[in-house]
Amino acid sequence: MTKLSGREIAEQAPDGWVYLLGGLQTRLRTGNFAAGLALLNAIAAAAEEMDHHPDLDLRYTYLDVRTTSHDVGRVTGRDLRLAGTISDLAARAGVTPERAGLAVLELALDTPAADRVAPFWAAVLGMEQRDHDGVNDEVRDAAGRLPAVWFQRSGSQEPRQRWHPDLWVDPSEVRPRIDAALAAGGTLVSDADAPRFWVLADPEGNRVCLCTWQDRG
Known part of the structure; x- marks a missing residue:
């Protein structure tokens, strides 16, 4: 299954879906x-039929969905087709997919010796x-939580900020988000x-990076 580029995903994804750090x-x-559980069950049945299974996170008033092709570690055509099916199921339930506010957080550790510290x-x-x-x-985390x-x-010189968050949006x-950060006293x-x-x-x-799929493979 062919991996898709960020631009291909953005152009082909259904409305209300966003590509973040390897997943749609x-x-x-x-x-x-109750409505969320009913929609979750409908999605689960469709996923079984398609033999492609998304991650589903049910909360009291909403259901978060993320799909990726684990065998290649990226989004493929299977994910786009599944997203389209889920959007259709949501429409039948009177629900519109939303992308606003979604983000994925990862943590970066600056180190000159990743092979030494990664096992720890x-x-x-x-x-x-x-x-x-x-x-x-x-x-x-194997469970994705x-x-x-x-x-x-990085170099080994001190001082340096060893940790910083990367937020994918x-x-x-x-x-x-930049405007809000500047208004809160931050700097670009x-x-x-x-x-x-x-x-x-x-x-x-203290630094943070705002990251997107743009200009990446």
Whole structure:
């Protein structure tokens, strides 16, 4: 199954879906738990028939859905087809898929020795190491409940901010979030790598990156 680029996903995804860090997501505001459970069951039945299963997170007033092709680690045509089916089921239930406000958080640790520190963090967090091109550059929760941790190559000089959050958002949300951060006393440290990511800092200089799928493979 062919991996799709971020642009291909953005162009082909149904309305109300957003591509975030390897998965296609939406929020279905069902209004109450019973309606959410009924829609969840309908989605589960369709997923069984399609033999492709999304992650479903049912809360009292909404249902979050995320789909990815685990065998290739990215979104493929299977996910787009499943998203379309889920959107149809939601429409029959009187629910409109929403993308506003959705985000995925991961944590980055600056280190010159990812291969040395990754086993420790995998052990203490109860996560699995993921090897990319022969480098252990991240650990992930197999259940998908905890933020992933990835290891950003850096120098060993001190002082440095060892940890920073990376927040993956829809491109349409970047500007409003930057404006809100600046209004709250933050600063825009760098947009040199935009639209891949922007670096912001709080009033004490602690940094965060806003990340999108743009200009990535």
